Amino acid sequence: MKIAVSGGGTGGHIYPALALIREIQKEHRDAEFLYIGTEKGLENTIVKRENIPFKSIHITGFKRKISLENVKTVLRFLKGVRESKKMLKDFKADIVIGTGGYVCGPVVYAAAKLGIPTVIHEQNSVPGLTNKFLSRYVDRIAVCFEEAKSFFPDNKTILTGNPRASEVLGQDGMKGRLSAGLKTSMPAVLIFGGSRGARPINDAVLKTLAELGEKPYQVLYITGDVHYEDVRKEVELVGSPENVIIKPFIHNMPEVLAGADLVVSRAGATTLAEITSLGIPSILIPSPYVTNNHQEKNARALSDHGAAELLLEKELTGKKLIDHIDKIILNPNKMNDMKKASSNLGIPDAAKRLYGIMAELVSSKQK
The missing domain is CATH 3.40.50.2000 (Glycogen Phosphorylase B;)
Known part of the structure; x- marks a missing residue:
């Protein structure tokens, strides 16, 4: 399986992604990964240090008040979508998962428009703007708190927990x-x-x-x-x-x-x-x-x-x-x-639950 992963900005988005990758690598040695982040984000350093193939796009978040910068953000988003589509096609991704942060927006949206199965993972009890936006387009939404379910469509939201939990056991x-x-x-x-x-x-x-x-x-x-x-x-x-x-x-x-x-x-x-x-x-x-x-x-x-x-x-x-x-x-x-x-x-088998959802989506697509 070829898995594209995107998540950035803070460790809270990056470390669950890495925990998921490590868990999948243990059980499925033939799995291939591509991590799409930003050059200026923490992920650029952290992910590369793990020797995971890494590509970047340039994206910023929206300001909470009306400004010219938001117009620039829209243009960056559209450019990021175009770049992400090329990366995902070249990689031949079977599935794309976003673990949060602005960078997930264009990457996961691009995958959805290409017809590639998509999952987003929300770590907090209250979702961020990016995951709220993406929830309309993705196939599955994985959450870590029961309280987060109310923010997303019930028919595609699943409680999985945080893959990082598996690493302390x-x-x-x-x-x-x-x-x-x-x-x-x-x-x-x-x-x-x-x-x-x-x-x-x-x-x-x-x-x-x-x-x-x-x-x-x-x-x-x-x-x-x-x-x-x-x-x-x-x-x-x-x-x-x-x-x-x-x-x-x-x-x-x-x-x-x-x-x-x-x-x-x-x-x-x-x-x-x-x-x-x-x-x-x-x-x-x-x-x-x-x-x-x-x-x-x-x-x-x-x-x-x-x-x-x-x-x-x-x-x-x-x-x-x-x-x-x-x-x-x-x-x-x-x-x-x-x-x-x-x-x-606690949900100690979160990484396995999340991978199970991903494998099911890929299998359904192949049928």
């Missing part, structure tokens, strides 16, 4: 703990704010360092590279408790995540897919700076089912953070209930 959590300097004998809380960190979370943790040092659990606190030096200086002033380990970044996140008993994080779609596939309780502090406030809606999809505690950034203080952590990790019954709820929301 089977990881050695104890090995992950040891690699991060955590003890295997104490409950572990993992706190992070995404790859770049989150200043409000950093500030809340710094204000509670002394109190955290007296707790019967340990904390691995990932600051993000941008904030690490400032945090380190603050820690030197107040003293660093033995049970609090501070790092700028970790490269083996799936392993370390598998060793955590409780996670405190933002509410990005990929993170939530990973923690629910592992059945980990969480305290979610959604970023209020994202389109359509989708992180809060992602978080509520877990908190409404008892799998997470929701703590809004505007309400975040050091005291509230510690109170939330203590309420969960020092209460075995609550921990167990949240673990079960988290597991119930």
